[in-house]
Amino acid sequence: MDAGRIVVIGCGYVGLTTGACLARLGHDVTCCDLDGEKIARLRRGHVDIREPDLGELVAEGVAAGSLRFTQDSARAVTGAEVVFLCLPTPMGADGAADLSAVETVAVEIRELLPRGTVVVTKSTVPVGTATRLTRLLVREDVAVVSNPEFLREGFAVQDFLHPARVVVGAEQQQAAERVAALYAPLDARAVLIDPVSAELVKYAANGFLATKLSYVNDLAELCERTGGDIDVVTEGMRRDHRVAPSFLSVGPGWGGSCLPKDTAALLHTADSVGVDFPLLGAAVRANAHHQARVVQKVVDCCGGDVSGARIGLLGLTFKAGTGDLRDSPALAVARVLSGRGARLRGYDPACAQRSAVQRIRCVADPYLAAEGAEALVLLTDWPEFAELDWPKIAEVMRAPVLVDARNQLDPRELALEGFTWRGTGRTLR
Numbered sequence: 001m002d003a004g005r006i007v008v009i010g011c012g013y014v015g016l017t018t019g020a021c022l023a024r025l026g027h028d029v030t031c032c033d034l035d036g037e038k039i040a041r042l043r044r045g046h047v048d049i050r051e052p053d054l055g056e057l058v059a060e061g062v063a064a065g066s067l068r069f070t071q072d073s074a075r076a077v078t079g080a081e082v083v084f085l086c087l088p089t090p091m092g093a094d095g096a097a098d099l100s101a102v103e104t105v106a107v108e109i110r111e112l113l114p115r116g117t118v119v120v121t122k123s124t125v126p127v128g129t130a131t132r133l134t135r136l137l138v139r140e141d142v143a144v145v146s147n148p149e150f151l152r153e154g155f156a157v158q159d160f161l162h163p164a165r166v167v168v169g170a171e172q173q174q175a176a177e178r179v180a181a182l183y184a185p186l187d188a189r190a191v192l193i194d195p196v197s198a199e200l201v202k203y204a205a206n207g208f209l210a211t212k213l214s215y216v217n218d219l220a221e222l223c224e225r226t227g228g229d230i231d232v233v234t235e236g237m238r239r240d241h242r243v244a245p246s247f248l249s250v251g252p253g254w255g256g257s258c259l260p261k262d263t264a265a266l267l268h269t270a271d272s273v274g275v276d277f278p279l280l281g282a283a284v285r286a287n288a289h290h291q292a293r294v295v296q297k298v299v300d301c302c303g304g305d306v307s308g309a310r311i312g313l314l315g316l317t318f319k320a321g322t323g324d325l326r327d328s329p330a331l332a333v334a335r336v337l338s339g340r341g342a343r344l345r346g347y348d349p350a351c352a353q354r355s356a357v358q359r360i361r362c363v364a365d366p367y368l369a370a371e372g373a374e375a376l377v378l379l380t381d382w383p384e385f386a387e388l389d390w391p392k393i394a395e396v397m398r399a400p401v402l403v404d405a406r407n408q409l410d411p412r413e414l415a416l417e418g419f420t421w422r423g424t425g426r427t428l429r
């Protein structure tokens with residue numbers, strides 16, 4: 001069905017995916033962004049984020065005339081029936097979500113919206129935002145609906161078109177049904193709930209995922225002290241159907257554009273209403289500790305001092321499959337090493353064209369990152385790292401030392417090549 005004209009404001013990971021996928025589902029979509037250069041590139045069919053199938057979907061929508069791009073959101077909304085806000089909600093200084101982009105746009109468009117428009121928050125917004133926006137819009141004839149997005153970077157299109165759930169939160173049943181109807185072609189029944197619960201579902205899910213990962217990384221430390229093997233332990237946990245099998249892999253702490261800011265915002269919300277949330281606070285603190293543990297392993301491998309040492313980094317993005325560097329644990333580890341005087345060379349498949357990221361010299365292949373290095377640190381789980389020519393790497397390094405923060409490599413094979421290996425939650429038997 002065609003629910004009419006849809007306007008999407010914000011053409012980032014969420015907005016562009018939402019716009020292109022809704023066009024694929026048969027809707028008429030106009031996507032807006034204040035970044036004029038981005039809009040010009042999108043009009044030429046150029047998508048500058050690394051997301052499988054997104055470029056093809058954009059091209060398809062543009063060619064079919066069902067997907068348009070403009071910088072002029074004010075003009076676009078005058079013909080809108082549903083407006084999706086897909087704007088950034090970064091972490092503010094006090095940890096709270098910064099709603100300024102959402103609120104600025106709401107004020108800009110409020111007098112231009114046709115009667116009966118539904119404004120949808122797809123951005124991750126804290127409890128009470130639907131109520132705040134309703135007041136800010138000062139339009140009794142405009143409804144606000146919360147429709148949080150759960151896509152993962154690297155799987156954005158797949159997750160949008162095959163969602164585990166579609167959550168729609170609204171005070172007005174009719175507005176909720178209009179938004180739910182947009183997803184009707186998908187094989188997912190929308191859950192219609194109140195807006196406060198809808199806003200909370202999003203934070204609850206990300207807070208839970210972060211807590212699960214900190215738990216696993218804490219267990220890894222315990223394994224290191226006791227001689228256990230975290231990969232064997234988590235494999236045992238996975239077989240219990242009550243423990244969801246994913247999100248059990250160790251790493252250099254969790255990061256990305258969502259988990260860090262959303263856990264901070266959830267803690268802020270809890271604090272603002274006088275609720276103690278010690279479990280989530282501990283998960284956040286544990287994450288900093290796990291990043292520091294990777295640094296310490298590198299320092300130990302370099303004889304207690306990395307000053308002047310050349311260190312190679314494998315992976316810079318916050319996880320494999322994305323080009324996103326926002327809040328990457330790899331960069332957090334790199335910052336500390338660099339602060340202690342290490343000279344860093346980094347290779348990442350998604351950043352191979354760049355000359356530098358922060359104080360890391362980016363190189364075009366992993367062997368250049370290893371060249372002359374006293375230690376190599378595997379920080380991001382790009383599958384191709386398992387396929388590297390490890391004898392060649394051992395040859396070009398100053399000393400064949402590998403800190404594997406993701407347990408991606410086989411320590412026995414590395415030992416055969418003469419590597420000193422430090423994994424996460426495992427010791428070489």
Ligand SMILES: NC(=O)c1ccc[n+]([C@@H]2O[C@H](COP(=O)([O-])OP(=O)(O)OC[C@H]3O[C@@H](n4cnc5c(N)ncnc54)[C@H](O)[C@@H]3O)[C@@H](O)[C@H]2O)c1
Pocket residue numbers: 009010011012013014015032033034035038073086087088089101104105122123124125149150151152153257258
């Ligand atoms: N990235 C994800 O995986 C993901 C998944 C689910 C939810 N979210 C949430 O969705 C929201 C957007 O995240 P994102 O990753 O897509 O952000 P992003 O930074 O990739 O994109 C935001 C876009 O909004 C544009 N923009 C900023 N201010 C604007 C304005 N006033 N008018 C028009 N355009 C404007 C920016 O130019 C940018 O293109 C956030 O609340 C985030 O927490 C993100």
Ligand SMILES: O=c1ccn([C@@H]2O[C@H](COP(=O)(O)OP(=O)(O)O[C@H]3O[C@H](CO)[C@@H](O)[C@H](O)[C@H]3O)[C@@H](O)[C@H]2O)c(=O)[nH]1
Pocket residue numbers: 124149150151152153154206209213246247248249250251252253254255256257258259262318319320329
């Ligand atoms: O077993 C695992 C799984 C993940 N991670 C790390 O956890 C972080 C987050 O990973 P992931 O959740 O895949 O990344 P995002 O794309 O940021 O997706 C999260 O954040 C989005 C924005 O809110 C939500 O929509 C998604 O549902 C939620 O998974 C990354 O640093 C990963 O390396 C691990 O260390 N081990």
